[in-house]
Amino acid sequence: MGIKSEISHTLWITWKDLMELRRSKMRMAMMVLMPLIMMAMMSFMFPSSNSVSNIPVAIVNADSGSAGSEIIYAIEQMNSESKMMILKNASSEEEARNMIVEGSTLGAIIIPEDFSQVLSTRSSTADITVMTDNSNPQISQILSQVLTQIINSMSEEYAVMGLEPMAREIGINPVAMVVPFKAESKGVTESSSYVEFVIPGLLMMTMITSVMTGLPRAIAYEKDIGTMNGFLAAPISRFSIIGGKALGRIIRGFIQGILSLVLAIVLFRINVYGSLLSIFAILFLGVFSFVGLGIVMTSIAEDEETASMIIMTLTLPMMFLSGIFFPIEMMPSFMQTISRWLPFTYAVDAMRRIMVFGATLGNVYTDVVVMLAFGIATLIIAIPVFERGMTR
Amino acid sequence: MHSNCLDCDNMTEIIEVKDIVKVYRNGVKAVKGISFSVSKGEIxxxxxxxxxxxxxLLKMLSTLLRPTSGTATIDGLDIVKDAGEIRKRIGLVAEKMILYDYLTPYENLKLFGKLYSIEEKALDERIDDLLKTVEMDKWKNERVKNFSTGMRQRINLIRGLINYPEVLFLDEPTLGLDPHSSVEIRRLVAKLNREMGITVILTTHYMEEVDALANRIAIINNGEIAALDTSENLKRMISEEKVLEVKITNSAKAIESIRELDCVRDVSSRDGELRIYGQGENFVDSVIDRIKSSDSRIISIKEIEPSLEDVFIKLTFGGE
Structure with a gap:
């Protein structure tokens, strides 16, 4: 069997699969709708600015002196511009806690009774308590960060004010006395938002789920209804069958991937720094690295349903472990180890570097090698497993 | 009870099966050592x-399953070692149709023609010829989705013929078809066998199908060949047995009495109609005597020819 006829057989099988798709209006519509819905959903979930607003926060001012009111006034001033919080009054820490438990506020700022006194005598550091609803970890984290920052910088200002006369005497800047040095952070590219962080991974995910969930249909379904026997009894190599099926899926996934990319650019006005060619190459490689695995899973399953279940069980955790939605570094270290063994992680990483940093294929050399190696290794395993699965 | 082809002088064997066994991975022994041979041009x-x-058995012969042990050859080629060569020479038509609903008959045939590496122009001519053979040429470019089961099976049949195979495997080709379509498919198979000299291996559980088509029949039961012969010989095998079909009144008492006769093997009763199986010169006389002596009145009585079904049932249900 010549390589030429093998390619021709592969392409005819791909042609058949794509014709079935093209002839079904419903399937065509879903193929376009899927990335559209996903991208639209993302655009509502993550509005272009990544700040939060209208978080209800209770304020408890138990301070007997005036310093507490001054602090609260300053916070109110700041908030009237940013609209980050909706400030509510509460009479005691107890009440604030209850409000959080009931869910009517997500946090509280509590100024204790002796605040002014401690502040004026400087016997120790005066405390302001920031309480958050830790059943809502994301908001809780943002809120405590922002409030701590506000309060700390107020504290700095207060210190500067206190030191000013002394500093003037010895002729130095009081600010430099309080804050001798500080860090200024700066990204490699101009701006990056959560959307820019998520989109590259989502692109990869769209394509890979399209291929991974599509393969069981393409293979196990035909096995179930008996049409696979037509291919198996024909004088064609097993590779042509696998290749034809996989290619059909890759093309479908690719179309969806490109659609998603276009939508991402239009909807989010995200900046794509890398070249389109590199993006396509990584999309293709990412899918390629998964095809073998998909075929293995599909072949060992006894029917289409089992195949779909195996694939879902496998892909879903992979999606979350690969750092699409939150950075790998945020996971516990054993999870990070698992993550490093997943090819999907490398696909997402490469795509993100290319899209957000404008990296070239050379820059993401390791990712490319890992994906290629994983793809080839699983495909080599896939052929005998497929053969065994079909002639059990 | 292996191959005892009646007319072997000028026939060549195209399929030879020796002690073939298939044990599935779950331990089920589906085929327990079957041997037979099939002559060229035979059904x-x-x-x-x-x-x-x-x-x-059919799946092993059509290279879809590997035998656990034993061998089989088609045209002298081994079904395991030379699977690739064999696939070029065989056609497969199964009850689970190998047909794509969203494609037209032309596209279905074209796809498989291409997989058999048939050259473009020859393929188009072949498709037209085959479509004409099954009188489906005017449906060439309509989607299979809208066809009746009979029409689909006709396309499915010629799909198995796209490579002009030497051996055609037909696995329950008329299952689920209406009687008219079944007759049509059988007529087509007979015609293809006659005109193109295609050897046909046919599995079915319809007696009339093998009776009408097959030159020889192997009755398979429990993974083994229970009998292998021509339809006539198989019927003759049990022709010493006589079958009486009688309709009588008050049958319950009579049945008991008839059963006691030495010349009676079995009595079955359905809706007051009795089937009495037995043998010997006095069989009919003795049965009538017993009926009369048990206060029953004969409404009708007839002696029936054994059918292939009787052979089948005798061989596959214990056949005392």
Whole structure:
């Protein structure tokens, strides 16, 4: 069997699969709708600015002196511009806690009774308590960060004010006395938002789920209804069958991937720094690295349903472990180890570097090698497993 | 009870099966050592109840399953070692149709023609010829989705013929078809066998199908060949047995009495109609005597010819 006829057989099988798709209006519509819905959903979930607003926060001012009111006034001033919080009054820490438990506020700022006194005598550091609803970890984290920052910088200002006369005497800047040095952070590219962080991974995910969930249909379904026997009894190599099926899926996934990319650019006005060619190459490689695995899973399953279940069980955790939605570094270290063994992680990483940093294929050399190696290794395993699965 | 082809002088064997065994991974022994051979141009029937192992046997011969042990050759080629060469020479038509609904008959045939590496122009001519053979040429470019089961089976049949195979495997080709379509498919198979000289291996559990088509029939039961012969010989095998079909009044008492006769093997009763199986010169006389002496009145009585079904049932249900 010549390589030429093998390619021709592969392409005819791909042609058949794509014709079935093209002839079904419903399937065509879903193929376009899927990335559209996903991208639209993302655009509502993550509005272009990544700040939060209208978080209800209770304020408890138990301070007997005036310093507490001054602090609260300053916070109110700041908030009237940013609209980050909706400030509510509460009479005691107890009440604030209850409000959080009931869910009517997500946090509280509590100024204790002796605040002014401690502040004026400087016997120790005066405390302001920031309480958050830790059943809502994301908001809780943002809120405590922002409030701590506000309060700390107020504290700095207060210190500067206190030191000013002394500093003037010895002729130095009081600010430099309080804050001798500080860090200024700066990204490699101009701006990056959560959307820019998520989109590259989502692109990869769209394509890979399209291929991974599509393969069981393409293979196990035909096995179930008996049409696979037509291919198996024909004088064609097993590779042509696998290749034809996989290619059909890759093309479908690719179309969806490109659609998603276009939508991402239009909807989010995200900046794509890398070249389109590199993006396509990584999309293709990412899918390629998964095809073998998909075929293995599909072949060992006894029917289409089992195949779909195996694939879902496998892909879903992979999606979350690969750092699409939150950075790998945020996971516990054993999870990070698992993550490093997943090819999907490398696909997402490469795509993100290319899209957000404008990296070239050379820059993401390791990712490319890992994906290629994983793809080839699983495909080599896939052929005998497929053969065994079909002639059990 | 292996191959005892009646007319072997000028026939060449195209299929030879020796002690073939298939044990599935779950331990089920589907085929337990079957041997037979099939002559070129023959229509060979594999008859058996569901689960007898005939489909497994057919799958092994059509290279879809590997035998656990034993060998089989087609045209002298081994079904395992030379699977690739064999695939070029065989066609497969199964009850589970190998047909794509969203494609037209032309596209379905074209796809498989291409997979058999048939050259473009020859393929187009072949498709037209085959479509004409099954009188489906005017449906060439309509989607299969809208066809009736009979029409689909006709396309499915010629799909198995796209490579002009030497051996055609037909696995329950008329299952689920209406009687008219079944007759049509049988007529087509007979015609293809006659005109193109295609050897046909046919599995079915329809008696009339093998009776009408097959030159020889292997009755498969429980993974083994229970009998292998021509339809006539198989019927003759049990022709010493006589079958009486009688309708009588007050049958319950009579049945008991008839059963006691030495010349009676079995009595079955359905809706007051009795089937009495037995043998010997006095069989009919003795049965009538017993009926009369048990206060029953004969409404009708007739002696019936054994059918292939009787052979089948005798061989596959214990056949005391």
């Amino acid at each position: 060979f029937g594999l008859l058996g109840p569901n689960g007898a192992g005939k489909s497994t």
